[in-house]
Amino acid sequence: MNREWPLWEVFVRARNGLAHKHAGSVHAADARMAIEAARDTYTRRMEGVSLWVVPSASIVASDPGEADSLFEPAADKVYRHPTFYSIPENIKNI
């Protein structure tokens, strides 16, 4: 029998308006405990204003063996980057 608590993935929103970013993981027996463990582990130095926790078992990952077919084809498609537009001087945050 596995006596370890299940693993949860932790996502932290640093500021309002930003997306939650993956910060790491915690062990916890239930969702509330996971939120508290995440709070104590990942936001004790004012890193965030909001937390998500997700059971690690719920994460579906891409297969590293398929990395060639999934990701390599993008390598030579420079036209997918919108780098050919000239941006006016006074436009910020792009």
Place this chain on the structure above:
Amino acid sequence: MKPLVEYALRLGDDGLVLGQQLSEWCGHSPMLEIDLALANIGLDLIGQSSHFLKLAGEAEGEGRDADVLAFHRDVLDFRNALLVEQPNGDFAQTIVRQFLFSNWQELLMRELVRSQDETLSAIAGKAVKEVVYHARFANEWMVRLGDGSEESRKRIIAGLEWMWRFADELFAVDATVEELIVRGVAVDPRPLRAEWDARIAQTLAGATLEVPKPRRAASGGRSGHHSEHLGHLLTEMQFLPRAYPRAVW
């Protein structure tokens, strides 16, 4: 001793002693996550304590700062409640102690915000947010352990058996506090008892546990009559400043 000095020492010593106890869990908890959680709570309490002790030193006016009060007073001069000096025991016993204390401290700090003393009010205003979390943490662990396995239930009941007799002291009032209550400086803890009882009963019901029967209360901490545990705790906590009085870092 001036009543305000006495009152600030009581509040400060509660946090100092309990914070020191919680710090002893660091590296020994059931899980890394609990190490961090208990250390965080301990540091919150020590932070609050340093403010209360600073106030005590200033109100006393004899040049003693928070460090001197924390590290160069002997056991008879400590004014913490007996509850916080009770040994950590196992994890369940530590949780029961936190459960009884944090629920009391939350109610107290919510009232202390309205103190006529600006410093007490300011310290309470900062502390109350921290303490709400401590109470939540402890309440949830009471439910997990009480309504958990046969073993965790047995241990939480043993913890309640140990700690319950120290609860009454938290609500006691003596002449010192009475004077400060009249002046609007101190919180009268007696009216808080009903809400505390209700909170405790609610969490215990969620934990499928019974509220322990009333028993003969143990008290004396507020006047310096402590159990044997506090001396041992201070021996360790005060070792370095006593051995090397001029040590700095």
